[in-house]
Amino acid sequence: MDLKTFLVVFGTVFVAELGDKTQLATLLFAADRDVSKWTVFAGSALALVVAAGMGVLAGGWIAQHVSERHLALIAGTGFLAIGAWTLAQA
Secondary structure, eight states, rough: OOOHHHHHHHHHHHHHTTTTTHHHHHHHHHOOOOOOOHOOOOOOOOOOOHHHHHHEEEEEEEHHHHHHHHHHHHHHHHHHHHHHHHHHHH
């Protein structure tokens, strides 16, 4: 296993997930006194694993059909567009 890649991916996803609507939804489910916290944890953890798996599969498939350079340009352009849109809305 490539520890550096693992740590970068873990750190990026961990920070991105903090305080997002998925974490807030999980918090609200866990706040129900009649619900098992382990069931909420297992359900939310499995959902995140499946979603991440879909992202990995899609990324692997796209990487076979689109060059890494083009992917970087598309991703960079997308992030800039989202940033510009966010600033325009502020």
